[in-house]
Each structure stands twice: as structure tokens, then as C-alpha cells.
Amino acid sequence: MLGSALHYILHYPRRLAGALATDPIALLDKLQDRIVQQWEYRNPVHYHEALRDWERELHRWLGVGYPCEHQAEFYRLWQEVLRSVRAHGVNIGPASFAGYNDGDAALLRAIWCLVRHVRPRQVVETGVAHGLTSRVALEALERNGAGHLSSIDRPPFDPAMRARVGLAVPQELRGRWTLISGSSRRCLPGLLARTGPIDLFIHDSLHTERNVRFELDHAWAALRPGGAMIVDDIDTNGGVAAFYRASRGLKSLVCEAEPVRPDERRFNKKGLFAIVVKEPFMAAAAGTTPAS
Numbered sequence: 001m002l003g004s005a006l007h008y009i010l011h012y013p014r015r016l017a018g019a020l021a022t023d024p025i026a027l028l029d030k031l032q033d034r035i036v037q038q039w040e041y042r043n044p045v046h047y048h049e050a051l052r053d054w055e056r057e058l059h060r061w062l063g064v065g066y067p068c069e070h071q072a073e074f075y076r077l078w079q080e081v082l083r084s085v086r087a088h089g090v091n092i093g094p095a096s097f098a099g100y101n102d103g104d105a106a107l108l109r110a111i112w113c114l115v116r117h118v119r120p121r122q123v124v125e126t127g128v129a130h131g132l133t134s135r136v137a138l139e140a141l142e143r144n145g146a147g148h149l150s151s152i153d154r155p156p157f158d159p160a161m162r163a164r165v166g167l168a169v170p171q172e173l174r175g176r177w178t179l180i181s182g183s184s185r186r187c188l189p190g191l192l193a194r195t196g197p198i199d200l201f202i203h204d205s206l207h208t209e210r211n212v213r214f215e216l217d218h219a220w221a222a223l224r225p226g227g228a229m230i231v232d233d234i235d236t237n238g239g240v241a242a243f244y245r246a247s248r249g250l251k252s253l254v255c256e257a258e259p260v261r262p263d264e265r266r267f268n269k270k271g272l273f274a275i276v277v278k279e280p281f282m283a284a285a286a287g288t289t290p291a292s
């Protein structure tokens, strides 16, 4: 653990000196997160059983038809997102952003369907990287004609990577977007105090149990009844399982990711994400009765 910190200090002394001069507390936060991550990742797999037909089940919860009427527009958008991000020379997919994954097609479809069907007013996400989840949420809000996305991202120190944060989001979608630079630990409580009740929360930042619990606990307290949380990469840490044990009044789906190429680091070469809803489910917001 200390070995990896030392490796970084020896290889990137200028970046560290810059970070130390501009924001020493952020640097300490980051070092602490890195140590926690290496400690937690001694146990690399947190197994959950995925539901093969999670999309049908989600639409049943939503009280809307399946196959989904919004899927064709999603697939057109997905092709456009792939094309436009690759045009920047990005090898989209697993480990494409400083070791982090871009949002995969299944995660993005879940966001698309929830935003299109539920028409949330306040969406909060953590973890932007190239901005695939942000782009899809913003496109869906734009088509709804209402709603705002607030995103928090603590970018890497590498200036080339920092410049790539949010590159999938075109200028014309940014009117509905607030992008906050910093760690979720530092920025999320203040953001939630400003937004008031939220309708949808997306976790895709640092995947440690410590960080996931912190984010989910805060987001859950701000989530209105009927709201939902999407939690990416639940197979990499114990965060969502610990959250389930501590929480009441929820139901959840475990879903298999669909990366553009195999993710060799994952037990199923894909990864898993969860959709967690706060009862009574949002079908109420869509003007329908939740399926039991």
C-alpha cells in the first residue's frame, strides 16, 4: 500500500508538488482513499446474483409496457455517443479513463429508461470521467423538456485526463448541467443541501465500501419516496450489501453490465450494477400503480 504511494511520488513528483501547493487537503483525501481502496480490494469479488430479465422487471415496476417505447431512441443515441467519443481518440470501454470504466450500454439504458419514464426534476451523479452517464441523463432530460443534472467528479492529477472530463457532453446540453470538481465526500452533502429532495441518484465514482456507503447514505436521506438510485460496479466492493443491511423500505435489482469488450478484472468479465428504489416506487410519479 505504502509502496504504491511511494511509486506515485517517485514517478510524478511535479504533479504531486502542484497538488500539494494548490489543495493539500484534497491530496491527503486522495491518498487516504487510495490506501482504503488497496486495503478493501484484498477481497476482490463481491458476488450478487444478477436477474437476467431485469429490464422487463424494471418496466413492470414502472407500470409501463415492455419492450420499452424509448429503446429505439436510446440505441440511436448510443451509436452517436460511441462515434463522437471515439472521434476524440478515446478507446471507450473498460479501463479507458485512468483505470476507470466508461458507462456500459446496460447501465446507460437503465438511466435512459428511468429518466424518460419517471421524468425526474433533480438528478445527482458522482463520477463523470468522459461523461457517458452524464450525456445520456442530459439527453433524456432534454427530451423530457425538464429537469437538472448535478455531477461531482474528482479528476485525476494528470492534466491530460482532467481535460477529458465530460468530453461526451456537447455544449448544447450543458444548460441543464452543473459539474462540480472535487470528491463526493467533500461536495455531496453541500450539493444535496442545495438541491433539496432528489429523484434519481447515480453512483459511479470511487468504488470502495467506505465511499459507496457514504454516498448512498447521504443520497438516500435526500431521495424522495418513489425515487431511485443506480449503483455501478457493485461486484467490486461491499458498499451496496452494507447499505441493504442498514436500510428499510427499498427494493432492488441486480443487473449485468454490457461492456464493449470483456473486462478481465471482473468475475464475469462484465461487472454488475444495482437499481435501488425507495418505496413506494416511482410508478406513483408516473401516474400509475406500482406492480407488486
Ligand SMILES: C[S@@+](CC[C@H](N)C(=O)[O-])C[C@H]1O[C@@H](n2cnc3c(N)ncnc32)[C@H](O)[C@@H]1O
Binding pocket: 033, 097, 100, 101, 102, 103, 104, 126, 127, 128, 129, 130, 131, 132, 133, 134, 152, 153, 154, 155, 156, 182, 183, 184, 185, 204, 205, 206, 211
Ligand atoms: C467509473 S468513472 C465514471 C464513468 C462515467 N460515469 C461514465 O459513464 O463515463 C469514475 C470517475 O470518478 C472520479 N472519482 C474518483 N474518486 C472520486 C471521488 N472520491 N469523488 C468523486 N469522483 C471521484 C474519477 O476521477 C472518474 O472520473
